Amino acid sequence: MRGEQLREMSTAELVELRSEIELLLAERSLAGESGSAREILEEREAPGGTLRRELRVDEDGAVHGPNWYFYYYADTKTGKRRLVTENLGRALPEKYS
DSSP, rough: OOHHHHHHHHHHHHHHHHHHHHHHHHHHTTOOSSSEEEEEEEEEEEETTTEEEEEETTTOOEEEEEEEEEEEEEEEESSSEEEEEEEESSSOOGGOO
């Protein structure tokens, strides 16, 4: 694909192309690793925690994502704090935009 072809594409098409490229690059960088792996594509601070856009590869090599995850700490019944991960899906919810 040449620069001229890229200039003719709409913004939505370019965004979709960028997502596909990020996915391919992440898959290649994770290839050959054993066990579960993840690559953080983007990270932002959010009220009460941290947002991360991640690509995850499970032990069988299946690629999941990229999805948004919200990380925060919560108190347990024993009074200890633990890290909680909430999968927000592929699109960042409006409340975080």
